[in-house]
Amino acid sequence: MARRSKIVADFDAAVQGIEDGSTIAFGGFALPGSPFNLIAALLRQGAKRLVCVGNTTGGPRKPRNPDIGMLVENGQVAKVICSFTAGSRASDVLPFTPYYERGEVDAETVPQGTLAERLRAAGAGIPAFYTPAGVGTEIAEGRETRVINGREYLLEYALPCDVALLRAYQADEAGNLRFRRAQRNFGPIMAMAAKLVIVEVEEPILPVGAIDPDDVHTPGILVHRLVHIPPAPAAIWPTLKETR
Numbered sequence: 001m002a003r004r005s006k007i008v009a010d011f012d013a014a015v016q017g018i019e020d021g022s023t024i025a026f027g028g029f030a031l032p033g034s035p036f037n038l039i040a041a042l043l044r045q046g047a048k049r050l051v052c053v054g055n056t057t058g059g060p061r062k063p064r065n066p067d068i069g070m071l072v073e074n075g076q077v078a079k080v081i082c083s084f085t086a087g088s089r090a091s092d093v094l095p096f097t098p099y100y101e102r103g104e105v106d107a108e109t110v111p112q113g114t115l116a117e118r119l120r121a122a123g124a125g126i127p128a129f130y131t132p133a134g135v136g137t138e139i140a141e142g143r144e145t146r147v148i149n150g151r152e153y154l155l156e157y158a159l160p161c162d163v164a165l166l167r168a169y170q171a172d173e174a175g176n177l178r179f180r181r182a183q184r185n186f187g188p189i190m191a192m193a194a195k196l197v198i199v200e201v202e203e204p205i206l207p208v209g210a211i212d213p214d215d216v217h218t219p220g221i222l223v224h225r226l227v228h229i230p231p232a233p234a235a236i237w238p239t240l241k242e243t244r
Helices: 036-045 068-073 096-101 112-124 183-193
Strands: 023-026 050-056 077-084 106-109 128-131 145-148 151-157 161-168 194-201 225-228
Touching: 023 183, 036 068, 036 161, 036 194, 050 068, 050 112, 050 183, 068 077, 068 096, 077 112, 112 128, 112 151, 112 183, 161 183, 183 194
Parallel strands: 023 050, 023 161, 050 077, 077 106, 161 194, 194 225
Antiparallel strands: 128 151, 145 151
């Protein structure tokens, strides 16, 4: 039986079928390593009431790259689960912030390490875990805690996702991935946590076997759709130095 190709023709085809109400994980670390082209395609696709999972909602810099904040501005987002809902400096106003302050979008703030572990736990089939992060803060108010070996821990639940939108440096036709730098922060665990994994790939997609198994960061069994990032202007956001 011939293997069904995971390579799709373009970014719009890659995000086809993402449904209203989906929980979507976005790889990257703010700007570096983010799947800009897939986010732009999701803006065009128009799915509504999304729950967006990521390190942050984007950045204040101009000109902007496609980010979760743009999806919020486009009326597509119901809730964001992330580590930062505001800029790290008073002068940095994220586009997301006024929508949250007006109550138009819900937000759940999660410490970075906890966010990573919630995603990893979802991929590993672990329903919940205890962590000391957040104990004694607003994050823990009204939530279950437990004292273990004399220390208090907060109960956190796994965070399964319907879709993960990722950016990778290399991929082969079977979907085996190699990430570079910030792409690898959340990429592997988001691929574990999601039912549908869609990846934009910087380098031309390689034949099966071209990537040494020891160099594979995410195995192809977890990956469903691949699209190579063509040179500009076919891709407005081609390979960026920040992802390297």
